[in-house]
Amino acid sequence: MYILLWNAGILGILTPQVLGWGIQYDGDQVLRIIPENVKQVQCLQEMCQSWMLDLWKPLQPEDITVGNVVHVRIPSTALQPMKQDLLHCSLSFEILIDNVKHLVGPKPKGTEQRHKRSLASYNYTKYNSMEEIYHWISQMSESNQGLVTQHFLGTTYELRPMHYLKISLQSNKSKKIVWIDCGIHAREWIAPAFCQWFVKEIVQKHKSDPKISKILQNIDIYVLPVLNVDGYIYSWTHERLWRKSRSQHENGTCYGVDLNRNFNIKWCTLGSSTNCSSNSFCGSSPASEPETKAVVNFIEKNKSDMICYLTIHSYSQFILTAYGYTTELPRNYNETIKVARMAASELKKKHGIDYSVGTFSKLLYEASGTSQDWVHDLGIDFSFTLELRDNGTHKFILPEDQIRPTCEETMAAVMTIIDYVDDKYFPNSAPVVSFFFWSKVFVTYTVLQMM
Ligand code: 0X9
Ligand code: ZN
Ligand code: ZN
Numbered sequence: 542m543y544i545l546l547w548n549a550g551i552l553g554i555l556t557p558q559v560l561g562w563g564i565q566y567d568g569d570q571v572l573r574i575i576p577e578n579v580k581q582v583q584c585l586q587e588m589c590q591s592w593m594l595d596l597w598k599p600l601q602p603e604d605i606t607v608g609n610v611v612h613v614r615i616p617s618t619a620l621q622p623m624k625q626d627l628l629h630c631s632l633s634f635e636i637l638i639d640n641v642k643h644l645v646g647p648k649p650k651g652t653e654q655r656h657k658r659s660l661a662s663y664n665y666t667k668y669n670s671m672e673e674i675y676h677w678i679s680q681m682s683e684s685n686q687g688l689v690t691q692h693f694l695g696t697t698y699e700l701r702p703m704h705y706l707k708i709s710l711q712s713n714k715s716k717k718i719v720w721i722d723c724g725i726h727a728r729e730w731i732a733p734a735f736c737q738w739f740v741k742e743i744v745q746k747h748k749s750d751p752k753i754s755k756i757l758q759n760i761d762i763y764v765l766p767v768l769n770v771d772g773y774i775y776s777w778t779h780e781r782l783w784r785k786s787r788s789q790h791e792n793g794t795c796y797g798v799d800l801n802r803n804f805n806i807k808w809c810t811l812g813s814s815t816n817c818s819s820n821s822f823c824g825s826s827p828a829s830e831p832e833t834k835a836v837v838n839f840i841e842k843n844k845s846d847m848i849c850y851l852t853i854h855s856y857s858q859f860i861l862t863a864y865g866y867t868t869e870l871p872r873n874y875n876e877t878i879k880v881a882r883m884a885a886s887e888l889k890k891k892h893g894i895d896y897s898v899g900t901f902s903k904l905l906y907e908a909s910g911t912s913q914d915w916v917h918d919l920g921i922d923f924s925f926t927l928e929l930r931d932n933g934t935h936k937f938i939l940p941e942d943q944i945r946p947t948c949e950e951t952m953a954a955v956m957t958i959i960d961y962v963d964d965k966y967f968p969n970s971a972p973v974v975s976f977f978f979w980s981k982v983f984v985t986y987t988v989l990q991m992m
Contacts, residue, residue: 568617571638584630695835727772738948790817804915812908865901866909884954891950
């Protein structure tokens, strides 16, 4: 078994071009298991550890608990013995994904052709490579002068630039900031797709949509389409299911930090691992990774103006308020949960999809070192994580025909949140309709008084 894994690793490093995806996932299955008692939990935990399985939900064997669903990918080579072990512990399972390779599909073709496409024909309803996204970022700013500008946030571990877009209408008023980042986890491809969709929508509708024009009077929106650039590229070229960044550890014996465990908030205490081959490796110290540091520097510098932080992930269909690191509730929980509920209800109106609302620690498991919690405890009240589609059918491999509906409904949710914070921080800039609204309230009140 170990020999097999070792060989796959060597081949992946030596001949990435020949092999295409370093890992093919051929015959791999994703199983759904619900342990019913402590014994079964222990049994499953041991199996995960000894087979070094790729746990999808939860991320860490320690977070497997009685009665809670487990999603785990089993490499084809381990399937037979694994299933025997499961039987041994009387654990029943359901096959969620019969062959991961079929879902992942062939390696995407070269992108040179598409790369030269004009912005007008950019395809937002497929997944775009990093090269295409870089090109899109610069085209967006060049074609929308006076509204969109491209900025440099920092450099990744593999020395690639991290670019964000600033959406801002010129004004002499001092404005507040809303930040949105996507793609902190490499395999969650729907997240960068949403960030691109979001910018496109704002650009196209900033004059015709009264809500958007009102918001842009008061707020500049910063969008980081891909936070984990190295990981995103790696998920295109080598391992579709890669999660972490690509920094090297322990003399190159293992790779990558879970950037959403690397922030300086109860760092590496919960739902994180100190083992660098773990999918939830928290790094060597808080903000040890250049990608984390770039985000931290920017947010610290701008924190007095930042009124809302949104970070986009998949999958689970959640709108999360702080915290992940404790089951204690954050200072403004009643208000943030109300906003999250409003957003989920607007989201559902689009395509009928149900989202759960709450804190991560209560909905799934506790995890420390996340960007959302770090931002919240820095003093930014409205800090949300959105976990987009789906709910477990395709998981990280969300089919391209779901990009449009997912982005449409997420747009509704995100605009609901931004509109709320705009009204809260700029109460006097309500649009003209407010006069009619208040006069209606007045008339209703008067009529009621007369009855
Ligand atoms: O575990 C994570 O980092 C996120 N889930 S994911 O499946 N996309 O990896 C959720 C983080 C939620 N964090 C807080 N609510 N603080
Ligand atoms: Zn180019
Ligand atoms: Zn994620």
